Structures are given as structure tokens and as C-alpha cells.
Amino acid sequence: MGTTEVINPATGRVLTTVPSLGVAETDAAIERAQRAFVEWRRVAPGDRARLLRQFAATVDEHLEELAALEVSNAGHTSGNARWEAGNVRDVLDYYAGAPERLSGRQIPVPGGLDVTFHEPLGVVGIIVPWNFPMPIAGWGFAPALAAGNTVVLKPAELTPLTAIRLGELALEAGLPADVFQVVPGKGSVVGQRFVTHPAVRKVCFTGSTDVGKAIMAGCADQVKRVTLELGGKSANIVFADADLEKAAAAAPSSVFDNAGQDCCARSRLLVEQSVFDKFLALLEPAVKAFRVSDPALDTAEMGPLISAGHRATVASYLDGADVAFTGSAPDGDGWWFPPTVLLARSTGDRHWREEVFGPVLSVLPFRDEEEAVRLANDTAYGLSGSLWTRDLGRALRVSRAVETGALSVNSHSSVRYWTPFGGMKQSGLGRELGPDALLSFTDVKNVFLAD
Ligand code: TAP
DSSP states (O other): OOEEEETTTTTTTTEEEEEOOOHHHHHHHHHHHHHOOOOHHHSOOOHHHHHHHHHHHHHOOOHHHHHHHHHHHHOOOOOHHHHHHHHHHHHHHHTSSGGOOOOOEOOOTTTTTHHHHHEEEOEEEOOOSSSHHHHHHHHHHHHHTTOEEEEEEEEEOOOOOHHHHHHHHHTTOOOOTTTTTEESOOOOIIIIIHOOTTEEEEEESSOOOHHHHHHHHHHHHTTEEEEEOOOOOOOOEEOTOOOOHHHHHOOOOOOOOGGGGTTTTOOOEEEGGHHHHHHHHHHHHHTTHHHHOOTTTTOOOOOOOOOOOHHHHHHHHHTTTTTEEOOOOOOSSSSOOOOOOEEETTTTOHHHHHHHOOSEEEEEEEHHHHHHHHHHHSSSSOOOOOEEOOHHHHHHHHHHHHHOOOOSSSSOOOTTTTTOOSSGGGGEOOOSSSHHHHTEEEEEEEEEEEE
């Protein structure tokens, strides 16, 4: 077993060191989870519900501590980090309602009784990226546990601290040992073992599209279930009839929140030609006012990028690009980058086509509704997006025509734990949250009893 240094991205300094597990330790964790599954699936639904509610209450008691860990480990603002810890609590509470409601069906057939059961799968492996370590972990483990599965969870090497703490809190809350285990280590070692170990019956992966494709190919070998939440290049479409002031005030946080390290970032802004100049004039002061600072300050709206390497990648998108305007960022230690708005010369521009995963917004005008939809769909991704209009008919037409898994009208909201979240096209496979996610952690069994 090796170790990994965990860095504070706002200072570049080492916070602590955590274990980095090898294949043998990963196998041991998976096999413990396999043994724990035998008992966990037999826990009465009401008792499983109570344990999940207790887990939620324990997360709530440690909310400030979890948030502070995320501020220091991931550079998230305090406000965001509190929301993220609260989201884990809420998602646990929501799925605590599930064990007692996970009903099958009785189907009329001749010659007997036919019933279906939603059976748990077994051990579920969850692989989490560094950009939203807490919520993405919770969106996997809460429904998986509620449906009667056991879980092994691999946090990103860069951001393991909150996951490790959540593993401890689960035990404190009374979850039986080995039902929920956190297995820190490299993706190429621990994550890869989730893909190849036959006892892991489903892999939930959130991260880059290339790694997601490799995981899907690897899972095919054992016909292993897989949920993929991958990249995005979401469009924010502003029509001339919209409340332009409101749309411009909301646009910065829709792309610069979490320093743009958000798969749902509305990183392509499409503005109807007739109001293009007016809209950019409204957007500029909003971008310049976006507060980038020490994420621990309550006033911070954006913190640093996750690493020096990632900052260099983000900066490369500005090479030769037309910069419309930028906000500001602190100097000195830490991986800072200012909110930046680029004018796309064409849809071939690299910053227009590729996911930057940083605080960079690309802007392009469009002529009419048809062109707006065509431009929004001109991407391999399809995760999220927004449109701004006062015309209800247009809102419905464009919502149906844009190829994304989640869309909001006159809002930038993407995630609500009651509703399904996930991508179309190369943004993913399957859905998290809401009732859909619960069923994806089960297999339907059909039983026929002859009369
Ligand atoms: P990745 O490099 O894909 O890493 C994501 C996770 O996968 C990490 O835990 C990583 O482990 C692990 N991993 C890496 N290689 C692996 C392999 N061969 N087998 C199994 N696991 C492996 O992405 P990232 O750089 O962390 O995150 C940024 C990307 O994720 C962006 O493209 C973003 O859009 C996407 N993302 C999507 C969503 C949703 S909801 N669709 C949410 C967040 C992020 P280590 O890092 O420890 O090596």
C-alpha cells in the first residue's frame, strides 16, 4: 500500500497524506463487501430506512466539518461546500424513503400468479471525480444502499478527504461494517479493479468521456451494469424576447461556479443577433463583479482551479483566442484563473468545441430559433443547458429539440435530487437521482407460481 499527498489548491501546500490502495487491498475490500451483502440485503426494509436516516442525521451533525474539509481539499467556496454536504444529507434522507416502497408488480397471467421483485445487484463500485467529491459520491451510494447493495467507493486521488470522512460517519451512524467502504487509490489501480473484479456487479463512473468509454468497454466483458456521467459542453441560449437583465445577471455563475469545473457548466453562450451587443454590455459588469478569492471567505463566489496542471490546460484554450473581457483573480500561491469570456470566430474554435472545465465562456450570435437549436446540438455532448425566453411555445419547442438530458428555462438549475440527472449522446448513460436511479441499482426478477 502506498500513500498520496493531498494538496490545498488555494495555497499549493500539502494538507495531509492518505493511503493509496493496491490491487490486493482493493480485492480484499470487494470481497468484504460481497460477504456483507448477504446480511445487508436481508435487513428489514424499515431498518434499512432507519439506518440511512441516521446516516443523514450524522452527516448533518458534521456538516460544517465536511464543508471545511472540501474548502481546503477542493478549493470550493464555503457556500458551495455547505450546500454539497447538505446535498449528501438530503439525498440520503430522500432514498431512506425507498426501501419500504421498492415494490414489484403482480401481472395477470393464466395458470398461476406472476410477481416481479426489484432485487439488489450485489457489490456496486462507485468511481468519483475531483470536481464535486461529496454530491457525486452520495448520488451513487445513497440509492445503491437503499436498494440493498453494498458499496465500494473510490474517490479521486486529488480529493479523497470528504469521502474518507463519510465512510467513518456511516459506521458512526450504525451501518454494519463493510456495507459502505471507501477505497482510496489510483483510478488505474482501484477503479480498474472495480471494472475487472467479477464480484462488482455494477460500476457507477463520473469523470472524463475517454475514461468512461474505456470503463464501458471493460464492463462489457462481464456484461457488468454501468452508469456513466461524463463531460459536457452545455449551451445557454438567450433569445431577444428574454428578460435580458436577468439572463445576464445569471450567466456568470452558470459557467464560473466551481471555477467552471462543472460538467453542467453553460460554457457556450448563444445570443440572438439582434440583442448580441446589448447582452454583452450587460454581461461584462456581471463578469467583472464575480468575486474570486480565498474560498474560505463567505463572500467568495469562485475559488482556485484544482491543480497546476489543470490550470495550464485551461490557459491553453486562450492561445490565439479573441478575449472579450475577463474578471480578476488573486495573485500568488494557488492555482488561480480569472473568469474569462471569449468571442468564438466560428464553431470550429477549440474553446467552442472542447470541454474546457475551467472558468472560460465562449460566445456566439445566432440568427433565429432554428439556428440556435442547430448550434446547441452541434456537439458530441448532451448533458445540460438553459434557454431564456418569454415565449412559452418557443420554450417548449426548443426544450424538446435540444439534445440534452437536463434543461432549464429561465434558470440555470441542473440538479434537484427528486428528478433524474444524466446525459444524452457522449455525456453519459443512465440517470442519477430521482426514482430512475433507484431502479438502476436493481435487477427485475420475475417469479411465476403455478396454481
Ligand atoms: P477522470 O480522469 O476521468 O477521473 C475520474 C475518476 O476516474 C477519478 O476517480 C479517477 O481516479 C478515475 N479513473 C481514472 N482512470 C481510470 C481508469 N482507467 N479506470 C477506472 N477509474 C479511473 O476525470 P477527472 O479529470 O477526474 O474529472 C473531470 C472530467 O469529469 C470532466 O470531463 C467532467 O466533465 C467530467 N465530469 C462529469 C460529471 C458528470 S455528472 N457528467 C461530473 C463531474 C465530472 P484518479 O483521479 O484517482 O486517478
